[in-house]
Amino acid sequence: MQTLDLSEIGLREVNKALHAQSDDTNQTAWTIENARGSHAIACGLDAPIEVTVKGSTGYYCGGMNKQATINVHGSAGPGTGENIMSGKIVIEGDASQYLGATGHGGLIVVKGNASSRCGISMKGVNIVVQGNIGHMSAFMGQSGNLVVLGDAGDALGDSCYEARFFVRGEVKSLGADCEKKEMRPEHIEFLKEILAEAGMDADPSEFTRYGSARNLYNFDVDNAGAY
Template sequence: MEKLDLQALGLRALNEKLQNQTDETNQKDWEIINPRGSHAIAVGVDAPINVTVRGSTGYYCGGMNKQAHIHVDGSAGPGVAENMMSGTVTIDGDASQYAGATGHGGTLVIKGNAASRCGISMKGIDIVVHGNIGHMSAFMAQSGNLVVCGDAGDALGDSIYEARLFVRGAVKSLGADCIEKEMRPEHLDILRDLLEKAGCDAKPEEFKRYGSARQLYNFKIDNAY
């Protein structure tokens, strides 16, 4: 375990150390102390390492992550795991707005609540939120899975493409072209797997699935204004 003190080291030096790790690194375990809500902690990591952040982070923690397993022992600011490619990002507390935005792959687990625009424009990432999510979540979501064990805010899945949305609690309102869909056995399998990965004891059968009605103009040109 290598311990990095963000306040002593500074952000650039800290990120450089993490970004310099390769597939062959022997230094697998890293701990970051004194994050104090700083921005862009552990962004752009591309190595199979474990990074634990002791405390809460600011904007863009774990952004562009590839391979690494990043764990925040606190809450995360806006844009956590933005554009993640692979690996995992786990937040013990809450996440601010646009968590997992534009993520291409990997798994983002939020053990508390996520604010607005969670999974906006997601492109293959899996996101599991143990609590609730805010308004405009999964806006223009293209691919991947968003699992919400609590409730969803207004306009869920507005202008959604092919992402799957699973919500256990209430959905305040659905966005344009987002509808409730049939939960088929293959969806229950996906959901069971994601819940297990996220350490969540909810049952797949308790969820409803939402997705695209495929009626917007990009699916049906006759519906263009």
């Protein structure tokens, strides 16, 4: 286990040490101490390592992550896991706004609540939130899955493309062109797998699926007056 004290060596040294790890590194377990809300912790990693961050993080923790597993033992600031490509980020506390924005792949798990714009413009990432999510979540979501064990705020999935949303609790309101969809066997199967991977205990049959009504995909001449 390698330990890096952020308050002693600073952010650049911490990230440099993590960036230096290759695909076949022997140093696979890392701990970062004294996070203290710092920005850009463990950003841009690209190695199969496991990083534990002690304390709450600021902006963009785990941004652009590839392969690595990042555990935040605290809450996470805005833009956590932004543009994640693969790997896994687990947040023990709450996550601030635009969690996993534009994420292409991988998995983000939040054990608390996630704030507004969770999964905005998601492009393939899977996000599982044990608590609630805020307003405008998955705005323009293109692909991937947003799974919420609690409630969703206003305007879920506004202007979404083919991302899928599974919510166990209440949805305060759906965004433009987002609609409730039928839960088919393949969705139950998917939920079983993703919930197991996220370490969450929930009954897939209690979820409702939402997704694009696909009315905004093409220009409709009847709407010409609106332009």
